[in-house]
Each structure stands twice: as structure tokens, then as C-alpha cells.
Amino acid sequence: MSRVGLRLLSAIPTLFGVVVVTFLLTRVLPGDPAVFFASNPAMSAADIAAVRETLGLDQPLYQQFLIYLGNLAQGDLGRSIATGQPVAAEFARRLPASAELTCLAFLLAVSVAVPLGLAAALRPGSLVDHAVRLIVTLGVSMPTFVTGLLMIYVFYVLAGVVPEPIGRLDPFLFEPARVTGFLTIDALLAGDRQILAAALHQMLLPAATMALFALAPLTRMTRAAMIATLGSEFIRTARAAGLSRGRIVVVYALRNALLPVVTTMGMVFSYMLGANVLVERVFSWPGIGAFAIDSIVNLDYAPLQGFMLIMAALFIAVNLVVDIVSAIIDPRVGH
Amino acid sequence: MTHPVHPVRQGGLRRALRGNPLNLFALALFALLCFAAAFGPLLVPHDPLATDAAAALQPPSARHWFGTDQIGRDLFSRVVVATRLDLLIALGAVSLSLVAGSALGAIIGYWGGVLDTVVSRLVDVLMAFPLFVLAMALVAALGNSVINVVYATAIVNLPFYIRLARSEVRPRRALGYVEAARAGGSGDWRILLRHLIPNIAAPLVIQASVNLGWAVLNAAALSFLGLGVRPPTPEWGIMVAEGARFIASGEWWIVTFPGLALMLAVLAFNLLGDALRDLLDPRLRR
């Protein structure tokens, strides 16, 4: 338990670095936000100065940073210029949409990639192996936004098997009572199967797009790790001791191969957080990625800052989980 | 059986090509890309910027092989001409991060100490951001221009090269030939330049070749979102973004052809990276 604590502590400097980088990045954004905020021709220079003062932009940089830190400690991420709403509230509203999509895509990718990688590793050089290689190579070469658009064309325009790729739910359906913000879970809680089906249906295409992107690294790592483990000396020992093939593959090889796969899962999850931005744009998904894009276009720095912070914090949290899972799998970790 | 120690052996290239037909395909694809980048603008049938309202949104035909876009520009010409820009951005970004990252990583890996701690911490911070998100923010912060896309792509990739170079140099510090060089009167810089960096070149070059594909994708994705390259410059990401508005109404070609070009370019780099890995990394050779 103290190891987990120590690991948590070690994330603090990184987190602080993230805050500094985020702060600096958005402060060098071109264009004076105050000018933008006050982009009313009727406003005078004095009005703009007043806005600057309320935003704290007239202070020296380090003081701005201290103020920023203070606000951050109170959970205040600033106010969006474009919407006029507190950034924290905006994100709280949008985060579940992104999280739900990413989690479904991740589950989809893992449940396809790991068996695929295993199948390839157990028969290297076989037809399955070659097929997997092809999929993997094509997979990493597919630009998410192109795949997404082509999938829309094929499954919505041509085949008509998925709903129109706009938003999380058909506009004629009522959202279930908001509990977690995850439509699927909320629908389940409300006992509304129709909404659940509709939400899943709507999510299918964007989730598949993201999963396709994550498939390649996961499959590749599962295959490589499994082949490496199967070729290691302790597998030879187990074979020489006459253990059955099933036991060798599952208890001896798979558990050992899982370690690098879990690490890759963490990386893939972080990639997916980034890819989210593109997928949300393509599918008009009302998540935090789409919001971030808008704020960049509008030079709206507070939401961008918030977005970067949330992303980095999520990533650090995912890594923490990866480390803990690794320590559970492998007794050597942390020694 | 012991593996061959020396990374590149005679006939290795030929064997790599013969052993895997995909490698030949990748090489051909790469040659095609280079050709399009070098001579594309001279050879294309139409001016990539010329609009023709009468010929807007035409499907592929004998006159317009890839069809036309919403203002009647010839997509084939635009796709071919875009090659140069897309490849240059990727090449520029990757060379920058390869050179700077390897040098920095090798230095901190060799000396360790406070510098190592500081740089490693910074690397941790940079890597805490999802790559694409960081690239987005950097372009936004540095200013919306092509050269800033190159810098942003280079910066987000820097940590990988630093980490790789560092982890390759570290175990080699205690290797016999490094200590022998020290016993033979070589100073630290000479050991680094003559003995360590040449010996860690292979994994770094492999990393770079795989990274090229990613850099092409990254640049296109940024311009897809409206960052970096601006319309009406022919660029694959922008063309996909422009076509996105017409996909729901069935005009598939505007997205498909630039998307395909992008995919083939990335595929070529990824396959070449794999081939290079087979060729240079004796550990993976059977």
C-alpha cells in the first residue's frame, strides 16, 4: 500500500509540470483575449483595459500564474469567452459523452485485439498470422478522420444501417434522467431499453472508428509479447516437466505476456484521448474534444487550458492504474 | 545459435526484399511518392487551384480521374501536388526531433546526474499530454502556420527520441569497448561521438522511419481541423475536411482520394520502417 502511496506522490511533480506548461502555452496564444472579449466596436480602449483588469491580464506573468494556481485549487478553471459559462461546468457537462465513447471503443479494441494477437502468436507464420499482420499494418496507416468519414458513407449513406451521425441520441428521443452522464448507464438505470439500444446504435460507428485505430498497437504488442514469452527459458522448463500445453499457454505464457500488453493499453488509451478530438469532429459528438477545437478556433484560452489539464490528468491517472495492475501481475515490479 | 553481431551484412538488403513481398511493395510505393513529390506539380493535367463552377462536384471521369470538388477543382491534380507539402512537413519534423532528441538523450544517458533528472522530468511532463492534443495546442500557441506545424510535430515527438537514445546509451556505458576507449585515452565527447552514437543509430533510424508515417498523419489531422496549412493550398487533410461536408449527400470521391493518398503514404512509411527493423535489428532476425 505504501508503494501505491509513493507512486501517487511521484505523480505530483509531473502534474505540476503539466500545469506550468498548460499555463505558459495558453499565455502565448496569439491575439489578446481581452480584445476578443471586448470585440464590440462600441467599446473604447478604457473598456478593454477594464476587461484586461478583470481577467487579470495586466499583472506580471508569475502573479497571473499564482492566481491561476489559486483558482485551480478551488476547482475554478476560468470562464469561457465564447459561451460565457464557467469552463468547469462546460466540461462536466461534456466529459461523460467523451468518456463513454472512449471506454466503449477501448473495450471493443481490447476484446478484438488480444484474441487476435494470441491466435497469431500461437501459430507464427500461419495464415492467421499473416492476416493479423496485414490488419495491423493497415490499421496503423488509417487516418481516423478518413476512416470515420468512409464508414459514414458506407454504413449510413449506402447501407443505411446506422442512424445519422449527429450527436449522441436521435433528437426525437428523450434523454434519460441524468445520473452518471453515460447515456447507456443512465438508460439502464431508468430501465429504458429503447434509449439504451438507440444510444448504443448511435455510438457504434464512432466507437468502431476509434477502436480500429487502437487495434493495431494492441494486437502487435500481444503477438510480440506472447511470442517472446513462449520462446523464453522458463517455458522450456515447463515443457520439459511435462506440463500440458493448455496450462503452459494460459498459466505460464499468457500471464507473463500480459505485462507489456497492459503497458501498451495505457498508451493506447492516451492515444485514444487524442484521437477523440478528430472522431468527435467527424461524428458531431458533443464531447470535450469538439469543445476544445471550437475554443482553439475562437482563441478562447480558458477552455483550451482546461482541456489540456483534464487530458493530462486523465493520462496520469491511467498510467497510475497501469502501474498498479502491473504490480499485481508481476511481483518484481517495485522491487 | 548465436546471432550475427554486426547489424548489416552483405546481401541483407536483397534478402529482406526477397523474404517479404510487402517490402517490395513498400519500396515501389515510396518511389512513387518521391516521384510525385519531385515532379508532380510539373506533370499534373490541371492547375490544382483553378476553379470551374460549371464542373463542380463531378464524379471521377476520364477528364477528371478523381472527380472535382465543390468549386470544380481537379482532385487528381490536387492530390498529386499535395504530396510534396505533406512529405516535406513530415520529413522536416522527424529530422528535427531525430537530431535534437538523439543528441539530448545520448548526452543525458551518458552523463546522468542532475541534467538527466531535469530533462527526464520534462520529458515526463511532455508525455503526459496526448500527442495530438499537445500538437494542437502548440500550433495554436505558436501561430497557425505550416512551419509551426513542423515545430509542433517535432516537439511532441522529441520525448520518444530522448527516451530511446537515453535507454540505448545507458547500458552501453559499461560495455567493454567503451571502457577500452577510456583506457585508450578517449575523453567523454569522443566516446560519445565515435563509439556510442554510431552504435545506437540503428534503433533511432528505425524509430524515425516509423515516425514519418505518424508525422504525415499528424500534419494532415491538424489541417483537417483547420490548423496549420490553410485553404486553398492543396493538402490531403484540408481536402478531406472539405469533402466531409459532402459525404452525407453521397459525394464520396472528395474524401476518398486524398484519404487514400494519405493512407498509402503512411502505409509506405510503416512498411519501410518494418523492413528496416528486420534489416537492422539482429535480435528479431531468425
Next chain:
Amino acid sequence: MTPLLSIRALSVEFDTSHGTVHALDRLSFDIAPGEILGIIGESGSGKSVTAYAVMGILDRAARITGGEILFRGENLLAMAPRARDAWRGRGAAMVFQNPRTALNPIRTVGDQIADVVARHSGLSRRAVRARVQELLRHVRIPDPERRALAYPFQLSGGLCQRVGIAMALACAPRLLIADEPTTGLDVTTQAAIMELIRERARDSGTAVALITHDLALAAETCDRLVIMHAGHVVEAAPTAAILSRPRHPYTAGLLRSVPSLAGSIAQLQAVPGSLPDLRRADLPPCRFAERCPRRLPRCDAPGPLALEEIAPGHLAACRNLP
């Protein structure tokens, strides 16, 4: 007496990206029940390949191109895969070099031994656990209750090798193959491990094949020695006979190169040359010919080189014996 294990004209090849390696060429030797046999050779001579072929754990790239391996008269190579699986561990078991990497790093050593016991015995869980304790005590691991719960990385190399021996002996095999079991261990640990193997084999009547490059180690332990060179058996005889009167020029050369036999540094003598490249298509019938001080034209004459009995129990493969 019929031999326990009889290898008859065994040939093994494997493919590499640089050509086919002719690792073993018509290899033949026997192991008698209860005997301790030393298999001696330089690196690349095919000692480990022989062991893997007997155990049936060769790499994918390797293939057996001829010969048979008889275990109590039954050809192992013709055995059904399932029967072969069940034979491993009970018919023959193996101890490997690098004891640390030869054990599963993320499974406790007690569980690893228990896996083997459970696989071949059908005992209850409680009985398996008791048997594991018994085995750990048997190989003189101090504090076995606690050590059974340890992971390999928490044990010293010597203790790991004791675990490896406990695993191999778990089902009282008829034959124990020990492949360089003490390489990388300290001399004092090496002595203890060798003593353990010797003792346990004598106790249970298990035959031992000790694979090693260390002639002194083998001579001290083994009843009989088989000398291998480049995939051939060049000489096989009782230890005393080999030491007092080596007949094959390679054996003689090997004896002259061992430091512990030499009185002074001047008496040391290296075997000239090195192993031939086993990927060559034109390997001579005698693979030692190119290093041999006694080479004659007839040594290069075509036709296989025979391993002949030149004295009772003393075999050698040479066309120009002294």
C-alpha cells in the same frame, strides 16, 4: 543389460536465415539405468540439441531428419504427442543452465513445483503441498515453508537451481538430464549442487546425463564420458579409461588444454583451429579432420565415419587411431 536410453543415428538440422545447420549427424550413444554419464563438448558441439531432442522440446526451426531415440526399447520419436507429454517429467526430466531465467519469474517456486507434482500424480491439493515441502527439504532448501512462497528473483542462483532440481525430481524420473547445471554459479555453490545431483540420483536409482564443457567437473562426477565434437560422438568410454588413455585426437587435445591437469603453464596446449561451420554443404566425414594433427588422406575418403568399439566398452570414431 538393456540400456535405459539408446540414441541411434540421430540427425538434427535447423534452418537459419543464413542456411541449414547440420547440428547432429548420426549421433549414437546409450545410457544404462542408474548410470551417471557425462556429455562433454565445446560450445556448438550439439550437446544441448541432443538433450532437447530427447526431451522433445526442440525449437520450431529444428527438425529431426533421421534416427531414433529408444527409451526402454520404445521409440520416443514415434510416440503420440499426448503420451510424450505424459512421459516428460516421469520418464525423463531436465535441469537447465541459468537457474534464474529457467523459472517462471511471476509464479512462486512452490506453485511451480506443485504444478509438476499435480500434473503427474493426481494427488489432492493438500497432498501436493506436502509433497512440495518434502521435495524442498530433499534438495536442502533451508526454511522450506517460507521459501515455497518466494518468487525466483528473491532467491539466490544456487537456491533457484535447487528448486529446478526439485522440479525435475518431482515425479521420480528414470533419467535426469542436467544441461550445464552449474554454469554461472560460484565454485562453492557448484560443488554443493553437483553433490546434490549425485546423491539424489544414487538414492533413487535415477540415471543422469550431465552435459558440460568442464571436463574436470564431469570426470569427478561421472561413471562414463561421451565426448562430442561438431555434432558427432568422437569417443565414449568409462571415465578412467578416457583420462588414462584417450584414443581420439580431439579427446587427447582437450585433456591437454585443461588447466587443472597441467603442472605448469608450459604443459598447457590448446586444440588448434575451431569448430567447422556446420552450415557448410561439404562437411568432411570426419568433422575434426581440419583441426587434427594426425590427419591422413584416408581420413577424407567419402563414406560415413563409424563409431567402433576399440576395447571393451571403449568406442571411438577415428580412421587413424594410435
Next chain:
Amino acid sequence: MTALLQARNLSCHFRLRRETLFGRPPLLHAVDGVDLTIHAGEALGLVGESGCGKSTLARLLARLLDPTGGQLFLHGAEISRESVSRFARSDRRRAIQMVFQDPTESLNPLLTVFQSIADPGGRLLGPLSRTALRQRVEEAAAAVNLPLEFLDRYPHQLSGGQKARVGIARALVVEPQLLVLDEPTSALDVSVQATVLQLLDRLRRDRGIALLFVSHDLNVVRLLCQRIAVMYLGEIVETGAAADIYRAPAHPYTRALLSAIPSLRPRGAGRIRLDGEPQSPVNPCATRCRFAGRCFMEQPLCTQVAPELRALPGGRQVRCHYAG
């Protein structure tokens, strides 16, 4: 006879990662208070088990590692003040050269044999014409019986024994007074080992090069060396003439070591079995013999007072309360 190289109270402690947030990082005592003298033209064997610190001591003596304590004198002049990389550029660097354990890892795979051998020559011999350097390299190659056509080859084209000889030639090219050899034959087959041993012996006899031969193999050391130093857990536990130690080892550890080596000759007494696990070299107890817990001669005093090196007749020294 003046000492060629003399170590006085030489120590090397490595700082390990701290286990708690505010605790002091644990210290690994790799080499602890070693006094050792190497005379010109002699071969000294340094023997011990893996992990006893003999490789670290070899690197300290070869000035490839900075000691954390103690001094090192070359012909009476202290050389342990300046850092390793400074010393590398000084004119005394060429006096001590080193040959490494793994012949493959000790050669840069991207350099030809000629380049590898020429490298120290070009650095340490002052300005040298190309032909002069070439001549030096060829002489060094000849000294290790390396045919000249090998000079243009790459390491992967050589056998293990040939690589080992290249490593020795590289050390010889600057005409050192002391060669430090860290298990130079442990990666070689026995049949090849003999050549290397004889080559080293010839270099010592013909050129008067002193050898510090690090090995775990007492049989090899006995043949090559006139004097032996036995190391255990960072300390020298016994030194003396090779013949004496081999005939009648004094320290219980040396006795166990000698009795454990397999030998083709008939053995007099039975084998000494060492029970118990060795102590940890991390933060060792200062008031306790480091061999205690494994020793068959152990007395209560051994866990109360750590023994010092003391002299025995015949120039021998032993670190034991009860030996001799």
C-alpha cells in the same frame, strides 16, 4: 623493489536507491579498504566469487572508476586525485591498460580490427605518422599471433579466441607497464583458453609487463600467477605466494574455495561444504567478520570483532582471528 601500483585503503561504495522517502540511501560496499601492491613484472591473481567486488576493484586499479575513498599510487605518485576522464587524457594513462571479460562486448562492432587496435595508439602515443601507427598496430597484432589479414575484418567475422586476442593487442599497442585482465578467458572454450593464458605468460616474461589477473578459477590463477589475493564481500581476506596458498590455504574461505574446484587429480581431504547464505554487501556490519554465518571455524568472537588483515610467516596476510 619499488611498487608499480599501490592501493591504500581503497574503497568504492555505490549509493543505491533510497527505500523510504526521507531515509539515507543504502550504500553498497563493493570494495572496502583494500591495500594491495603490484610489483613490476609480476602476475598477481585476484580471486573471488561473483559479486565479491573483484571486477570493481579491477576497474579502480585500472583507473576506469573513481574510488569513493583511499588512494592509488603509480610508481609512488598519487593518481587517484584527478577524475577518470581527466586521467584518460594524461600521459600516465598508457601505463595501465585493461582487457575485458566478454570479447564480443569489448570490441566496437562498427570498427575494423585495425581501427580498434589503433584507437588507443592514436590517443596516447602522441603525434604519430600513419605509417608509424600502422607499424605499431602490426607489431601488437604480431605479439598476440593475430595474422595481419585480420586487421581489415570486423569483430563479427572473428571467433571468440580471436576477439580476445584483439582485445589484448589493443591494450598492448601503447606498451603499458600493467595489464589488468578481468576474467579474460571466462567466455572462451577451454581448448582456446590455453592459447590466451600462454600468450599472457609470454608477454610478462618477454616484456616485463605486470599482470593483474582477475578470475574465479583458482586452477587458472595457479598456473599464471606468482601471487594471489583472495577477495570476499569487498575485502581482501588472504594474500600470499600462489604456491603457498595453493598448498596450504589459511583463511577458511580460501580453504573452502580450493576444496570446491573440481579436479582431475586425486583429492586429499574431503570437500568443505559452506552452509548458510552470504551476508549482504549493503551497509555491512562493521563489527562482524563478513564470512561469519558461512564459516566452519566460526567462534563467538567472529560476530563481535571484525578481523583485520594480519601477517603470517612467508609474506602472507590473512583476515581471520583463528587462521594459521
